[in-house]
Amino acid sequence: MDSKRIGLVVKNDDKAEDQAQKIKKRLGDQCTIIDVQNSQSEDIPSDLLCMIVLGGDGTFLSAARFIEDRGIPLMGVKFGEVGFLAETTEDNLYKAVSLVLDGKYLIQKRTRLDIKVKRRNKQIIDVDVLNDAVINKSALSRLAKCAVYIDSTYLTTYRADGLIIGSPTGSTAYSLAAGGPVVHPAVPSIILTPICPFTLTNRPLIIPDSAKIEISLEGSPEDMILTLDGQEGFEMDPGDRIFIKKSRNDIKMIYFENQSYFKVLKTRLKWSGGRS
Numbered sequence: 001m002d003s004k005r006i007g008l009v010v011k012n013d014d015k016a017e018d019q020a021q022k023i024k025k026r027l028g029d030q031c032t033i034i035d036v037q038n039s040q041s042e043d044i045p046s047d048l049l050c051m052i053v054l055g056g057d058g059t060f061l062s063a064a065r066f067i068e069d070r071g072i073p074l075m076g077v078k079f080g081e082v083g084f085l086a087e088t089t090e091d092n093l094y095k096a097v098s099l100v101l102d103g104k105y106l107i108q109k110r111t112r113l114d115i116k117v118k119r120r121n122k123q124i125i126d127v128d129v130l131n132d133a134v135i136n137k138s139a140l141s142r143l144a145k146c147a148v149y150i151d152s153t154y155l156t157t158y159r160a161d162g163l164i165i166g167s168p169t170g171s172t173a174y175s176l177a178a179g180g181p182v183v184h185p186a187v188p189s190i191i192l193t194p195i196c197p198f199t200l201t202n203r204p205l206i207i208p209d210s211a212k213i214e215i216s217l218e219g220s221p222e223d224m225i226l227t228l229d230g231q232e233g234f235e236m237d238p239g240d241r242i243f244i245k246k247s248r249n250d251i252k253m254i255y256f257e258n259q260s261y262f263k264v265l266k267t268r269l270k271w272s273g274g275r276s
Contacts, residue, residue: 004030004049004101005029005030005031005032005047005049006027006031006032006049006051006052006097006101007031007032007033007045007048007050007051007052008020008023008033008034008051009059009063009066010033010054010055010059011054011055011056013055013079015079016054016055019090020033023093023094023097026094027097030101032048036065036066041067041068041070044066044067044070044072048072049073049101050073050075050254051063051067051072051073051074051075052096053074053076054077054079054093055076055079056078056079056083056086057084057085057086057173058231060074060083061085061131061229064229064251065127065129065229065231068128068249069248071249071250071252072252073254074251074253075087075088075096075253076088077089077090078090083264084169084172084173084264085169086264087253087254087255087256087260096256099256105255105256106257106258107252107254107255108185108186108252108261109251110168110185110252110253111167111169111188111209111247111250112128112129112130112167112246112247112249112250113128113129113133113165113246113247114126114128114244114248115127115128115242115243116243116244117234117240117242118240118243119239124234125226125234128249129229130167130169130170130251131167131170131229131230132164132165132170132173132175132229133164133166133228133242134163134165134174134195134228134230135162135164135165135224135226135236135242136161136162136195136224136225136226136227137162138224143159143160143161144158144159144161144162144224145157145159145219146158146216146217147215147216148192149214149216150211150212150213151211152214157218158194158197159197159198159199159202160194160195160196160197160198161195162194162195163195163215164178164191164192164194165190165191165192165215165244166180166191167190168184168185168186168187168188168189169185169251171191172268173230175191175204178193178194178196178204179193179204180204185261188208188209188210188246189206189207189209190207190208190209190213190246191205191207192204192205192207209246210246211245212244213242213243214241214242214243214244215241215244216240216241216242217236217239217240226242
């Protein structure tokens with residue numbers, strides 16, 4: 001028999017924390033509040049039906065990183081200003097919780113990217129990201145030079161302020177702000193988006209998610225940072241090699257209707273015109 005216990009991940013925000021306490025009071029032992037900042041993945045209760053994230057996209061990404069490969073479904077509830085990962089809003093919170101507890105929901109799998117970094121042949125990073133990995137320079141640094149290989153074949157060397165390697169879910173994050181395409185989460189792909197490229201012919205590129213990407217930093221890459229899902233940054237050294245491929249660990253996202261992604265997209269991007 002499926003568990004009926006849910007976990008709450010709460011943004012550090014008075015409104016979100018107040019709502020979490022109200023849900024906790026209403027559900028009692030059916031609900032537990034999980035502090036993803038000050039606890040470990042091993043501390044997650046084994047009987048969780050799902051985790052409900054009260055906050056914006058940043059809080060959702062924190063929860064996704066926290067669960068690692070446990071396969072616990074996540075549902076986002078929008079409390080931030082902008083949210084592409086939230087399935088519902090604060091106004092519909094209690095209805096959504098009831099639907100989840102009644103099992104009246106759908107699951108969509110979102111691809112994550114497996115990011116590995118090797119330094120002097122020693123692996124120093126091995127994580128999954130839901131949105132993106134970003135190679136960025138500091139404000140005063142020279143252009144980044146990122147040599148990109150796809151399936152061991154040299155593609156090009158991007159000379160730019162940086163390079164974003166994103167999943168379809170991440171296409172509406174930093175990649176979109178840098179001029180990248182919007183890609184539906186069901187499209188099996190990886191997006192390469194240069195940030196302010198020096199060469200105008202270096203445009204965003206969509207490749208199959210079966211591809212394996214290797215990136216090395218050419219020249220003297222001082223003050224280069226690799227940022228993962230906007231959550232954690234690592235200083236890069238000359239000679240570091242970054243390996244990116246589709247992860248075996250998907251994220252399961254709860255939703256309630258088949259067209260919910262397009263509704264979220266239209267709302268967040270403020271699209272209008274034509275038929276309603």
